[in-house]
Amino acid sequence: MEKPLDILRKSIEILKTYPLCDYCLGRQFASIGSGLTNLERGRAIKTVLFMNACAQLREGSEDFEALKILAATGFRAAAKSLEDLGLEVPEAKPCYICNGVLSRKRFNEIAEKICEELKEYEFKNFVVGARIPPDVREREDLIRSEFGIDTGEDIKGDVTREVGRILLRRFDVVVEYHNPEIVVLVDIFSNDYLIQVNPLFIKGFYRKLVRDLPQTPWYCRYCWGRGCEYCNYTGREYPESISELVGNPALEFFEALDYKFHGAGREDVDATVVGTGRPFVLELKHPRRRYLDLRELERLINERAEGKVEVSGLEYSSRRELRLLKSLSPMAS
Template sequence: MNIDYSVLKKYPLCDRCFGRLYGKLIRSSNFDRGHALKLAKAIELEEDLRTALEKMNETPENSEVNPTDLEKLEEIKELMYALHKTGTSGIKLDLIDDIEKYETKFKNEAEYEKNEECDELCPWCKGIFEPENIEKVAENVVEALSEYEFDSFLVGTKLPKRFKELENEIETPFMESIRQEFGRELGKVVVPLIKRRVDKENPDIVVMVNPYNQKVTLQVNPVFIKGRYKKLVRGIPQSHWDCRSCRGKGCEKCNFTGKQYMTSVEEIIAEPFMDVMKGSSEALHGAGREDIDVRMLGHGRPFVIEIKEPKIRKVNLEELASKVNESGNVEIINVEYGVKKDVHFFKNEPHKKTYLAHVECEEKVSNEEVAELVKKLEDLTIDQRTPDRVSHRRADLVRVRKVYKAWPHMIDDYNFELKIFCDGGLYIKELINSDEGRTTPSVSELLNKKCICKFLDVLDVHDYEDAENI
């Protein structure tokens, strides 16, 4: 293959950086590869120069030198000077004196001086591979990590924009990025100091370094803890709501708390974990959500609590669960460490659910009517347009859901309970009241009586195997 040495005329790359342009070829260090390629080229140039001079010396004294030969001499001279500037030793620049008598004109002659000292830093690496720089960056990495508990880490290198642009300009198909090489060289120093394992797939912490200014930033990956929660009382939302009046800033209406509601399932669960794990923030991810006036009972709702940028990663989960349960409002069970994909599963996979609705009718309703209602609800497909009460925050579309089974319990002539096993995402209040016809069929429509859902509880959010046993 042809090695492109012309890049050295514009950028005096050091041996390491020139070797990196061909880093995917032959097993060798970038420094050794670059040094060997330059040395081989220097030998070739000297041979070509001597041959060209011999040819010129054979030219009769009164004859003009062939312009092609002059162009070749110009090219040889420029590349010899370029190699010299990159620190390649042994180049015999005095040989070029022998062609001065031919009054050859060189386009870039003014840029070079034979006796020039090669003390400029390489424009690509700028000396970042010097041991003192790597040791200083390693020291900064160790200091940045000192406040965190972790088992695994990964070091990444961040390049300033101008060096990215340079890489793009001089890139070859065989180039290794300077990011890769610096990360590798830094790792040789950092790993023995930190004494943690390197994990390229799922590290606890990603360390990003800028080798040019020695700055270190950390990407501390979150801890995911999963379980199931029960909401034992009404009047508590699942997640924190900012005050509608001040949007979280604090005002008289919210008693300067910034909250629409004093607490939430999210806050009750998160508080003990945040106190111990010292995270920067948190997020609760649930398998759906219940309304503020609905309890979550039974085996509870699957959830994942995400603790962001934790300084402590290993905690006693049962002990923290007990602290949550002391609230009397929320209870969590089956607590264990999770992974990021659990969030996707809980939030996006469908979960069938069982509800208990207290139905109140405007007119008297008989046992026979309720029994007939239950028969009609079995395996019934429901077309449900986005309820009016949530249309301001949900897309206006028609969802198709199914009621699989229902069980009745009469309370009096106007009230009965309805246990409903159905698809997740079915709005039960609207299934009962019809939402002005936006849900069809509905309990009101099937009974031909105006009905409302007076109280509602979620009895279970089913795993697939649970649903089969209803």
């Protein structure tokens, strides 16, 4: 049987050469003991190392090396002990891997800003991603190969977990990896972040009830939208389109920034569509609202369209369904 990993011995060996913060030390043993954060792991290791050193001093040992190593990582109790013993206290050095960037305070500050911005959005799930500068990973890799560490995890985990935890506490939401409504990209090293609001998809059927109504906006064939004499300076061949009659009310309703109408099938401007109608998927970009009554939206669209077009059977959809719709029929857009 292989000798069990001696966490304490390995830790003091690493810290001797490379001062590490609690997160970065704990992360080297991330796969050992679940239900802990790396901050807790690192803090616990340093605490036991400190207590062992103190116990040896009580037995009359004159070896202060462990205390000095710990004090250099910023472990205050070790610095205090050295001070009490009348010994020189080494200067606390920034973490070799993260340069002191990983800290509760910094995570709280950035999460606070993110929460403030997310308050404007309705969402039930999210995911946090992290950008890590390559030199940080290089320094960590160096330590891992030098000390043969195979129990660590990627530094990303610390960033996404710490920021994610705060978001989970603040909002009534869950983490969703595959199809998140909100993606928060955190760059803790530049103290920056990016919020990506994923689109919302609504599907339904439309019936075109009048002639001369194209599915998508038709721009003037002479000026391509700029406006000319031919189009009476409207820039349009037809003043309205199904896409706009459906999309604009939905845009307002969900407080989105933009939309894209995906209608199934090619269709002549002159023909009307009857029966159940043609399927469509409406993609709403960057919506602030997500969970609304679609019957109300249906009423709003039909009321505003004044009998030119009528939508029915509105339901929440997904990018997957949009792909399916596209694969089943030639799309107008």
